[in-house]
Amino acid sequence: MKKIILCIITLSTLLALEEAAYLKIEPSVRIASMGETGVAIASGVQDVFLNPASLSRVKHMSLSANYMNWYTGIGYGLFGIAFRKADKEKISQNSFAFSVIGVNVEGMEKRNEDGELLGMFGSSSYVFTFSYSRILFKGIAGGFNVKYLYDNIAGDVAYGYAIDMGFIYWIQNMIGFGFSVRNLGPGLSGGSKDVLSRTDFALPMEVRAGGSYLYNTGIGNLAFNADLILSLTGNPGAIGVSFEYDIMKNLYLRAGLKKALADKILKDGAYTTVSENTFSFGIGFGLRYGNMSIDYAFYSRNDFIKPHRLGVSINF
DSSP: OOOOEEEOSSHHHHHHHHTTGGGTSOOOHHHHTTTTOOTTTOOSSGGGGTOGGGGGGOOSEEEEEEEEEEETTEEEEEEEEEEEEEOTTSSSEEEEEEEEEEEEEEEEEEEOTTOOEEEEEEEEEEEEEEEEEEEEETTEEEEEEEEEEEEEETTEEEEEEEEEEEEEEEETTTEEEEEEEEEESOOOEEOOTTTOOOSSSOOOOEEEEEEEEEEEOSSSEEEEEEEEEEESSSOOOEEEEEEEEEETTTEEEEEEEEEESOSEEEETTEEEEOOSOSEEEEEEEEEEETTEEEEEEEEEETTOOOOEEEEEEEEO
């Protein structure tokens, strides 16, 4: 039997599928508009992927969804629900969230070794996540995510799991510190090597620490944020800075950038140029009316094609 060759639209798309690159995309429109920076100011169900402790800021119940075109023909979307349960003394609160990220690809060609077209196929990847956060002490919250990863490329299935952990500490609601560890796990398993091997790539594991300073301008709070990101898989680390200015709790203005600490990494005894996400920039806004929030981000990275993102949240 002739080996089937899956001809992906672009080489970058192929690598994205192999390396579970959907874990490298920041799901939160709010955080994307700040250049993927803000581990100390994370808040809500979308932000749990940056720092799971952000769930501690959910007041009652929250629904959130967003969507974008990642590359041409590749759709990326998120839907999540979060709720909080206070104890009788209302000292500590337990917050829970369930969310799913979906990545769907259509219109790829299936060919044999001779280049004959055998048909068309698609692929789908999903991240199913359970999140938990608790206020541990006054001003201190901790949380974790448990993620189930599912890849289906032309009927060839691979799966895996990953864990995130995070903490947030605020001093008098003015100075905040955040810490998170993301995508800890053994990687994907399964998948036929005759179709596409997905077992030779580590998940994009990272450690992130940052701070935030809140300044009251009289009409709103202006937050300055800074993050340090260290990769656990050999990629260069990065630094990021951002700000968020809320005007009377109705209009939020945001911007930020993230820059890799190096453009080359040492691999197999030689330096290799890094081609992905060495620089990212975001700008955007949020609108809040009653219980509904709408967030927009213009989000650009050197390995990213579609910059526009839109998200909607409803709080109960």
